[in-house]
Amino acid sequence: MHVLLCEDDELIASGIVAGLQAQGLTVDHVASAGAARALLQAAHFDVMVLDLGLPDEDGLTLLQALRQRGEALPVLVLTARDTVTDRVAGLQAGADDYLLKPFDLRELFARLHTLLRRVAGRAVNTIEHGPLRYDPSTCQAWLQGQPVDLSRREQALLQALLHSRGRVLSSEQLKDSVYGFSDEVESNALNVHIHHLRRKLGNDIVETVRGLGYRLGKVQP
Incomplete structure (x- = not known):
């Protein structure tokens, strides 16, 4: 947030x-x-x-x-x-x-x-996306019922994607959600956080939309 x-x-x-x-x-x-x-x-x-x-x-x-x-x-x-x-x-x-x-x-x-x-439009804090559950109020994530440790930046990235499910977010929009305005951000920092999020939650958690940005990945059957 x-x-x-x-x-x-x-x-x-x-x-x-x-x-x-x-x-x-x-x-x-x-x-x-x-x-x-x-x-x-x-x-x-x-x-x-x-x-x-x-x-x-x-x-x-x-x-x-x-x-x-x-x-x-x-x-x-x-x-x-x-x-x-x-x-x-x-x-x-x-x-x-x-x-x-x-x-x-x-x-x-x-x-x-x-x-x-x-x-x-949610009635409860916990957000569910397939096998993933995330509670923004406690900063806790679970994958298939098992807790997953996420850094502050990874949490901010995940929240931005979950709150915008279905919508494509540009790199700049994601950076605005993850970093403060005065933070010094290295050119590849966002890609590093996306890589770590995929490693912890599965490759399908973040979908790359070529030329536009990123969005929350689809729930796999």
């Missing part, structure tokens, strides 16, 4: 980034609405965590602008504004969820996975 965190409090932001990365998520952090706009145009994200008290623009204004231009990115509002009026305003502006400060990182992590599950 690739998360865009828009939070101007550096202490809070550093804690969120460290906590979510420890759970296997890829996180990019910005401290202003302007930086968030720029990054949303430059990279793909699965979900956005948005503080409302930003230095250059109110977070609700940013959220309304995103929705008005048709941006469907799931957004979790993270704020100290705790009145019912504030929560209603956030939801009406287009927020998908609303979490009050102070908060527990475990709850934030769970809510982010719930948002993605809702977008994918």
